[in-house]
Amino acid sequence: SNTFQYILTSIEGPLAHIQLNRPNVLNALNRQMVTEILTAMEKFDRSPDVHVILLSGAGRAFAAGADIDEMATVNSTDLELLNQFTDWDRIAWIKKPIIGVVHGFALGGAFELALCCDLLWAADDAEFGFPEVNLGIMPGAGGTQRLTKLVGKTKAMEWLFTGARITAKEAAQFGIVNKLVSKEVLMEEVIKYALTLAKQPPISIRYIKEAVLKAVDHSLYEGMQFERKNFSLLFSTEDQKEGMKAFIEKRKPDFRGK
Ligand code: CAA
Numbered sequence: 001s002n003t004f005q006y007i008l009t010s011i012e013g014p015l016a017h018i019q020l021n022r023p024n025v026l027n028a029l030n031r032q033m034v035t036e037i038l039t040a041m042e043k044f045d046r047s048p049d050v051h052v053i054l055l056s057g058a059g060r061a062f063a064a065g066a067d068i069d070e071m072a073t074v075n076s077t078d079l080e081l082l083n084q085f086t087d088w089d090r091i092a093w094i095k096k097p098i099i100g101v102v103h104g105f106a107l108g109g110a111f112e113l114a115l116c117c118d119l120l121w122a123a124d125d126a127e128f129g130f131p132e133v134n135l136g137i138m139p140g141a142g143g144t145q146r147l148t149k150l151v152g153k154t155k156a157m158e159w160l161f162t163g164a165r166i167t168a169k170e171a172a173q174f175g176i177v178n179k180l181v182s183k184e185v186l187m188e189e190v191i192k193y194a195l196t197l198a199k200q201p202p203i204s205i206r207y208i209k210e211a212v213l214k215a216v217d218h219s220l221y222e223g224m225q226f227e228r229k230n231f232s233l234l235f236s237t238e239d240q241k242e243g244m245k246a247f248i249e250k251r252k253p254d255f256r257g258k
Contacts, residue, residue: 006033008058009040014051014198015191016044020110023059029109030067031084037113038090045094051198051205053094054190055117056101057110065108065131066141088141091116092213095206097197101190102126103183112139115146118209120176121190122168123183128176131163149216150176 008019018040020027027033037055044050057063074082091098091113100117106128114120114128130147132138139160148156151174159166171177181189197205234240238258246253 004036004040006030007036007040009044011044011047011050013195014049015054015194016040016047016050016052017054017056018044020055020057020063021059023057025064025067026061026105027057027059027063027110028065028067028069029063029113030070031082033067034084034087038087041091041094041098045096050096051202052194053096053098054101054194055098055113056187057103061104061110062100062102062106062114062126063110064105065110068135085141088112088116095209096202097205097209099190099194099197101186102128102177103186107131108139108143109141112141112143112146115142115150115176119178120171121179121181121186121193122171122177123186124168124180125183126168126171126177126180128166128171129163130160133161134163147176149219150174 006020006022008017008021010017018037020029020033020037022028022030022033041053044053097119098117100114100120101122102114102120103123103126106114106126108129108131111128111130130139130143132140132143138144144156144160147159155174158164166174166176168177168180172180179189179193239253239255242255243253
């Protein structure tokens with residue numbers, strides 16, 4: 001049974017499958033669809049029978065990005081209040097492995113969704129890219145961060161500045177995609193692979209995923225920026241002045257928490 005409007009879900013053995021399903025608009029991701037993806041993922045994450053989650057698109061694409069019709073009329077303060085991208089953060093908290101299965105376009109928000117997956121398999125017709133710049137915006141659901149961590153600064157800048165399409169071959173070459181398969185047998189091959197993954201010890205897989213994501217999430221630079229900001233902020237406190245003054249005056253400081 002399917003209770004969702006914009007996605008299809010199914011379970012077969014240890015594999016759960018989520019399929020983006022607005023094929024008449026190339027599965028453009030509206031907010032409702034993103035909520036549905038999350039709801040389904042969290043449900044599968046809790047289901048003890050599910051070991052691996054597959055995510056793919058119905059029709060001729062994975063998805064062509066966020067729904068531009070929905071975005072066209074919002075302003076900054078609408079977006080800030082909506083706070084829609086906190087939903088996306090929850091995708092990164094799914095504990096079970098997610099395999100993205102991409103054919104055709106995976107652009108903008110859909111590329112961001114693909115980058116949230118743990119493993120990516122793609123058809124040789126897959127095309128990735130961040131065309132946001134050509135709409136006068138930029139990626140907002142983690143694209144600048146996830147792509148850069150994956151491929152490094154040089155290629156990330158190039159692709160993000162121009163919105164250029166990344167072919168399936170390039171995506172494989174730069175480690176965005178784990179495996180390229182011809183379109184006709186893509187799903188069949190992914191299922192075979194996912195079934196072997198489903199036989200691995202689930203707790204190991206869960207903890208490995210968590211540890212790898214930690215390694216990706218916490219960069220030295222990010223930590224240092226945070227440290228630096230807080231370091232500077234402390235120079236606005238009275239306790240800093242008191243502490244240093246006391247040192248120079250060779251006496252014990254009297255800290256007030258101000
Ligand atoms: N939003 C809304 N509708 C979209 C869409 C989108 N992102 N992408 C495609 N569609 C619709 C088209 O309007 C068209 O609808 P109609 O048949 O009613 O006219 C239908 O899907 C089929 O698309 P095309 O006729 O354009 O198909 P094509 O094969 O000629 O071109 C394409 C395919 C190059 C992907 C083109 O559709 C396109 O450029 N789409 C927009 C891509 C884009 O800019 N995505 C980024 C969105 S911004 C974003 O994602 C922000 C973020 O980070 C959260």
